[in-house]
Amino acid sequence: MLIIGIAGGTGSGKTTVVNQIINELPNEEVGVISQDSYYNDLSHLTLPERKKVNFDHPKAIDFPLLEEHLTLLKDGKSIHQPVYSFLECNRTDEMIVIHPRKVLLVEGILIMTNPQIRAMFDIKIFVHADSDERLIRRLKRDINERGWNLNDTLDCYQNTLKPMHDQFIEPSKEYADIIIPNNKYNTVAVDIVRGIINEKLT
Ligand SMILES: Nc1ncnc2c1ncn2[C@@H]1O[C@H](COP(=O)(O)OP(=O)(O)O)[C@@H](O)[C@H]1O
Numbered sequence: 438m439l440i441i442g443i444a445g446g447t448g449s450g451k452t453t454v455v456n457q458i459i460n461e462l463p464n465e466e467v468g469v470i471s472q473d474s475y476y477n478d479l480s481h482l483t484l485p486e487r488k489k490v491n492f493d494h495p496k497a498i499d500f501p502l503l504e505e506h507l508t509l510l511k512d513g514k515s516i517h518q519p520v521y522s523f524l525e526c527n528r529t530d531e532m533i534v535i536h537p538r539k540v541l542l543v544e545g546i547l548i549m550t551n552p553q554i555r556a557m558f559d560i561k562i563f564v565h566a567d568s569d570e571r572l573i574r575r576l577k578r579d580i581n582e583r584g585w586n587l588n589d590t591l592d593c594y595q596n597t598l599k600p601m602h603d604q605f606i607e608p609s610k611e612y613a614d615i616i617i618p619n620n621k622y623n624t625v626a627v628d629i630v631r632g633i634i635n636e637k638l639t
């Protein structure tokens with residue numbers, strides 16, 4: 438199994454790049470795992486308490502579970518993956534079964550900060566977009582899709598997202614084998630990664 442890690446700041450375009458990469462590739466051979474599914478179980482907290490959690494700190498992620506799951510998939514075994522709800526800020530009661538694939542893409546802001554997870558990636562990619570681009574994209578998403586208001590989103594960016602990005606996410610770029618500039622759509626970089634995957638599949 439070829440495991441490709443795709444990190445980058447919030448709004449850098451990780452999900453978009455992943456979707457461009459897997460577009461038209463056979464989905465029985467290529468799978469995607471999102472770091473979002475591995476936020477810690479916060480069932481012991483109330484919703485207002487959960488909303489105050491710093492979701493941009495590495496401690497927010499259940500890295501041992503992610504490592505266990507990647508190891509099982511690498512060994513050809515299926516996993517039961519938690520399903521995350523952004524509205525509830527918690528795992529739901531559901532699980533989905535993920536089967537092993539020839540190629541696995543793992544995406545998330547913090548995946549390259551953890552040494553054990555990093556070591557499992559055959560290729561490490563960092564998607565870069567300037568902070569103003571990322572802020573604009575994040576504002577649009579939080580206001581249009583997640584019911585936040587302008588002030589709350591800007592406060593969150595200033596007090597949490599930016600400091601966490603500077604402390605943990607941006608420094609993890611040094612581990613990347615490939616950095617994809619994504620202020621604009623980058624079809625050349627996407628084609629290169631698709632080429633690598635196609636070689637693995639043939
Ligand atoms: N190169 C780009 N140019 C303009 N908008 C983009 C680009 N890449 C992504 N977007 C948009 O930015 C938003 C965040 O992208 P997304 O892929 O969800 O980022 P991430 O997964 O890194 O948070 C989405 O609305 C997406 O359509």
Ligand SMILES: Nc1ccn([C@@H]2O[C@H](COP(=O)(O)O)[C@@H](O)[C@H]2O)c(=O)n1
Pocket residue numbers: 446447448451452476492493522523524525526527545546598
């Ligand atoms: N309940 C939550 C959990 C996380 N977030 C934010 O998601 C961002 C990571 O996802 P990207 O698709 O943007 O990479 C991260 O910055 C968290 O702040 C959230 O809003 N609510």
